[in-house]
Amino acid sequence: MATMNRRDFLRNAAVAGSATAAACTYDPKVPVENVLPYVNQDDDVLPGTAQYFATTCTACASACGMLARVKEGRAVFVEGNPDHPSGGRLCTRGHMVLTETYNPDRFDGPLNAGKPTTWDEALAGIQQAVTQARADGKAVAWLGQYRTGSLRRLLDELGAGIGLRRVHWEALGAETLLAASRAAFNKDAIPSFDLADAHTIVSFGMDFLSTSLDTMHFIDGWSQARDPQHGGFVARFVAFEPRVGATSAQADNFLPPTPGTEALVAMALARLVHDKVKYSGPASALVGAVDVAAAAQASGIPLEKLEQVAGWITEAPSVVLPGGHANASVDGTALAIATFLINEFAGNVGRSVVFGRELQLGQVNSYTEVKALLDDARAGRVGVLFVDGVNPVYNLPAADKAGEALDAVGTLVHFAREIDDSLRPASIVLPTGSGLEDWGDAEVVAGVHSILQPAMLSGRDTRALGDVLLAFGKALAPAAAAPAVVPAPTDAAAKAPVEGEPVAAPVPTPSSRMGFDHADFAAYVKARWEREIYPLAGGTSFARFWVESLQRGGFFQELPKARAGLVLAAAPTVTGLAAGSDPALVVFPHPHLADGRHANQPWAQELPDTLTSFSWTTWVEISPATARNLGLGETDKVKVRTEHGELEAGYFASPGVPDNVIAVNLGNGHEQMGRYGTGRGANPVRLLPSAADPLSGALAYYSARASVSRAVGESDAFAQIGNLDQDGRPIANIVTVAEAVEHVEGKAGSIVHLHEIPMDERLTSTGITDMYPEPQHPTYRFGMAIDTNVCTGCMACVVACNLENNVPFVGPDQSRRGRMMSWIRMDRFWEGEGEHQDVRHMPSLCQHCAHAPCEGVCPVLATYHNLDGLNAMIYNRCVGTRYCANNCPYTARRFNFHSWQWPESMHLMLNPDVSSREMGVMEKCTFCVQRIRGVKDTWRDVGETAPDSALQKLTACASACPSGAITFGNAKDADSLVAKKWQSPRAYTLLGELNTKPGIRYLARARFSDGAVSDAGGHGGTAPAHHEEG
């Protein structure tokens, strides 16, 4: 991957590419279109052919590997990097890096108090302010997100040089886990959890399939543990948490303790596990005093149930996970410690709870430290404050008066791409490049050194954060003599002796100071790699190592799993939730907006929530009984009130919310954001007290009680999924785990029980049930298999598809009218209740039927079945009768009710391989025909048909699916993976009785049969059918 001359060629290529925004809305006038050739062309540039750049995702702190596909100088798609330990997975939010890059609200250049300025002026002013502040004895402070790798090193050195007071905080951070890990194992890192071999997964609120850190690693393990073919078992997932969330929707046993008793339950479980395994050791004393019966009584979970769970934990390999919103209470750290105890007793530490591959999130500060910094700022003791990627005004409770504190800072400097709530009128804004435009690196997981390399130029007057810091360093701390490197806590911990095991993680010791004497940050990163990473790898030449690392996306070490000894001195004390009769308030992160950072990304807003299918707003989840008692109608709003504030929002009567819980999602309710994020929904943090977990200092999102009442007005929350359950229809089917494990191979035929329409025996006996023969596919019959057993409903496939295929976002108003254009609709059927929630997710897309109902009815042949088994859709021929959409039993077709807008700069994101569609045209999934065309073209050059390996992950959805649920391929080839999956006993075709002969087969979900869930296939719903559009 050559990097020379990139700036030049990108500049030219970006111009050439801008003319390529494809559309079938052509101008009737003959336009003069220009061809702009390169002045100097790189050898590896082939106009019209995509280039891939391996880089690192910056959407959250997890730093997964990412590939950016670049066409004509514009990144048009991102996907997981298969060479990276994150396994080629990229979550829903990871795709937002692309929309962030092209967001029309990005700053075009530096601003000073709202007025455009130049970089030189801005930097000079800041340097002066820093000097002044130091002279005045005021603090120069940094409030930013977690940073690792070279940036952190740069910050360390700069901080030491100018005496920077640094607070690194994430709203959905890892303070409790880190505190618990320190307390339990004396480790300054968070252990990694391996789910792959666990037969039982117990989670105390960790959102490990959606918003927690290191999600891709979790999903990797999850998809293996749930796949009966992997280890001959299907893992049982037990969730102890206050509400069914994106992750606990997958739970086989959902056990909500009485709010505030989660830590008690964990301790009781620890005691039960301890007793079951007859654990003997010093830690026994820690649980000696636990009153299991009292805990069961308090939590409302029967003792027998707890004992059963303890049995599952001890009988087979298991893992117990802390974290998430159950963990974000004043007992957060206590709960995490208790789960570590359970893992210790069950023998999981070193097996499924491992060090070695631990998470080093860099400097982790807590909410309390943020508060302290802001208190100082409010008192006028902070002269200069740098804000980097955090939004305290939005994410802190109102009582903390973050806005006032920022206003009181002498000089406020924001490293930002877009406006957010924390930007004050007097701020100096230094626009940084997006994750696709700047150099950088990251080391979150021990041994995983990832590189960020620019895939494109920004076309705006931005600078990389590293470049700015280097400039500061050169100007403010040139005294290279000062060798003082502030030892980061991680390093200190890594060096601390740990009993039993040797230090496994070869943390690079900052043997020498990097200094600031580098041309730019790119050179800085390269220099640091040469000095610190290259020695780890060895090899002949750094130049070669560097190019290989760039191609690979970094340098990755397999570090051995390590065990850590329990060093806990005393059992944690459990405080519990403040007493009261009102339901407890749970503030949970939005699966796509996370802590609100993606609120201005139209796709993050528009993608429906995985459970409620609401978009573009905030909603309140209450129990169905509460909704009934309040007499709420479908379009009513509710008001949630705590003693700290109130908000109004639409509601969702969730069968997964107990009566004593009210849940509100975080992420929306921004007062100051770009065009897509401002004024949507409400901010639930405003309802929270300024309370922290005493052991870690983490903000307690789950610490208030709230009342809910009916509000005046109409809700702006509209469900994209029309019905709560599947009304007894065999759409998303299940089999029992026992059946699934027994029939891994497809010998005995299907084990899915489907609705069958009886046919005349005279017909079935002849085997001729069709009037017409099935179409012939001479070379390929492209098909797909979707394993709903591992699908978590995360929507990564949806967003990847949208980005790949130029699917437009339609905005809140049109979303509410159900005109969402996503070609994949994530069906959600809520079949169960109580302990057995049975939420079934199923990506529903064009089934590419061989006997497609849509094709026959199109009067102009705009849609037809092609030789490759694709249900083709030719946009130009479409008149828009919409007959095809009516006749599609899968409702897989989308209609362009308007010509959708791609605002200035967003249109550069359009994939030039795919037409964009004008109003009045029908569209739908094409199985990414442009990729198929590319692959066929490549293999035609050598005169062969494309092999399975080139097809398995070909489509955007298949390449994006983090759990590998989607397999694509040539079903005509019996050896292909998709053909094998089609033969699985769990495979079924959707609405097969219609005889449409779909090109997609679903693999039924495996569920444990120990509950209310009937074993009989699709007729599993126990909840009565009712419409849910609240």
Next chain:
Amino acid sequence: MSVSVPVEAAASVAPIKAVYKHLDCLVTGIHDLKQAGFRDIHVMTPFPRHEVEELIYEGEPSPVRWFTLFGALFGATMAFTMTALMSANWPMIMPGGKPLVSIPPFIVITFEGTILWASMFTFMGLLLLCRLPARGLPKEVEDPRFSNDHFGIVVERVGAQDASKIKSILAHSGAIEVSGGGDDAAHGAHHG
């Protein structure tokens, strides 16, 4: 019938027109003329009368039916051929798994084509056989009452020698008015 300027203009006189108020008188007039061998007559009625038709055409059906038949056959053939050929023109398309030329759906188009062309041919035949559009009868025998409440007989191409005979037959049959035939004076008895 339409106007045709008599070829042997020298031998003929102006057409003769008789106006009737009563149907039975009209029928008598026609019958008598026929008996007398005058067949080149036009009978004008404001609405169709089967008596008149039977009397003149003696039950011979109108040839319009042949137009209808050929129209139907043409329509059926054309419609089916068109659908089949147009469908076969792009052979790789298999919408909904149906073969290129599938008979059941094409029957509908064939049927519609049959009806359409049968109707159009019928209309064409009507126009041709009725010699429409036309300018109507010669001015001197035109009479607005024929579309209102009177019947009429017009005898064209009357030889000068026959004029008086015809007029007399018409007058005696009960015509309320007989004119033309070279005589400007109106003949005819006015019956009560």
Next chain:
Amino acid sequence: MRHLPGTFLVLAVFGATLGSSGCATEAAAENAAEAAFTRGTKNLLPPELFDRELVVAVGQPLDEPIEQPIVFPHDRHVQTLGMDCQYCHSSARKGTHAGVPPTQLCMGCHNLVPTEGRPELDKLKDFYARNEPIPWVKVHDLPDFVYFSHKRHVTGGVQCQECHGQVQEMGVAQRVATLEMGWCLDCHAQHDSIDENYGTKAELRRAELKDCYTCHK
């Protein structure tokens, strides 16, 4: 004359309705959709309502001379200097786009060619010196919904001239083919190279070449 009042009444009501409709237009337009997400594109006047197949943009006018930033003589380069098409349009056999050569490539020779009395060459050198791409006017511009791979055609044995005309005899290249769908299909239905390249599988290949997805994206 006595119809007049009634006629006026009719016209008045008709006009008033249209008038009030007109006033409501803007409000309705705003209600119609959120401004940030949709756009009204249809111009109700011609030519939008007419058959646009006649005016689909396929590049510069047929058989007409074209004004380019630099008057580039194809005939001189091909016939006099004996250069191959793919010397400059080098990605024609490798990629979807034939490619217009980078200025660097021109300069490879033109560094050595004297420019006296050749103002066009001065322009070329100026562009290069300014590090600015030459804004060539696109002569053959397929609609954006069409996928066309030069590689497939060139490696499949289609001669450049079959689509682009006798460029070697032209000065500034001009368009000679309609580039309409029917024109493409004529070859896709039957072209000598299909039988040559695919032999017994030619029938299948012809069917593939008539698949809409072969060219429509």
Next chain:
Amino acid sequence: MKGPTYSSVNRDVLAPLFTPSAAYMGALSLALAALAWGGYCWAIQLIHGLGVAGYRPPVFWGVYITTFVFWVGIGHAGTLISAVLFLTRSRWRTGIYRAAEAMTIFAVMTAALFPAIHVGRAWYAYFLFPYPNQRQLWVNFKSPLMWDVFAVSTYFTVSTVFFFIGLIPDMAAVRDSTRGYTQKLYAAMCLGWRGTDRQWRHYMAAYGFFAALATPLVLSVHSVVSWDFAMAQTPGWHSTIFPPYFVAGAIFSGCAMVITLMLPLTKVFKLEDYIHVWHFEHLAKLCLFTGGILTYAYATEYFIAWYSDNMYEWGTFVDRVVGNYWWVFATMVFCNCIAPLAWYFKKVRTNYLWLFVISVLINVGMWFERYNIIASSLAHSFDPAGWVYYVPTYIEWGIMLGSFGWFFTWFLLFAKIMPSVAIAEVKEMMRPPLKSDEEVAAK
């Protein structure tokens, strides 16, 4: 002679022509205003896209198709009266068939607008016709919509010609009672008709053939329209009962529309001598008959949905009664099945007010029947994830209103420029004046 005479027929039927009254101008103004509003709404839709309508996927068809089917259905009564009753020699047809036929043509003209209004890219609606083009593309004759194109255009052509043939002698009558330019105009329009024996001979033969061709055509047209639905898989649509059910419904609604239109026409134009309550009674009886078929069809649909044990089908039918669209279903059942039953009482079916009220109710009910079939089926299809509630917007209602404006504008113009009662055929029904009668009377 008592009652109308030949000359009084001419006088009475031609009297309303050409001299608009204030009431007429008022009605025309209303119609034009509605048309203007509809045109405005359509312009909005063309500029902004179909999104201005209330479509909520997967409900992709709504008011437009409903109104299309409604107008096609209205058309059927005209052809039924003019063709089928001609073949069966029903005497009560003569007074009303002209206006009913005009109604057919205008209804089909109205219906024909809707495919263009309905499609997403109206500017490409001509793609629906098989015409030679450089792209070498043809249309899909397997699509029921294509059958629709053929059926409706054939129906329109044949009806128009049939209507025109019927008008020829009457326009000759108009010609003979006017002067100047008007006369020239009508002389041209009647093609120089003279009413000679030869003309009448071919005319009657051709008319008979037209009637014979129009009869299967009228049955086929609504069958084809019903196949738009029945050929689809959608539960609630996919049913073999649809063709007869739709044809009966079309005649039902068409006859009701004839009553709705002819009652005021008769009163305003003072044609009571030619259109008696006796005519309306016959229409009411026809409505009762077809309404009975319709009610039976409704019941059969439910029975089959239940008996088939097809959960999707049954789910849709249950949803129609208890779901979001219950009010549509209730309106439909009340207007189509219950309200017409009042016509079993002679007093009701001979009372002009009741005739009018119930006929309007039937029209409303039949519109809702189509709405019920289209909207509720699509809103409750196979996949429960796609269950929605579609509510039309003012644009759709505006265009529907505009379609009434369009229809009534034509109808009102027709009433002013063409004889609304078939003069020649009315005369045909009358006892001709005979000398012998007079002689008998004289004695």
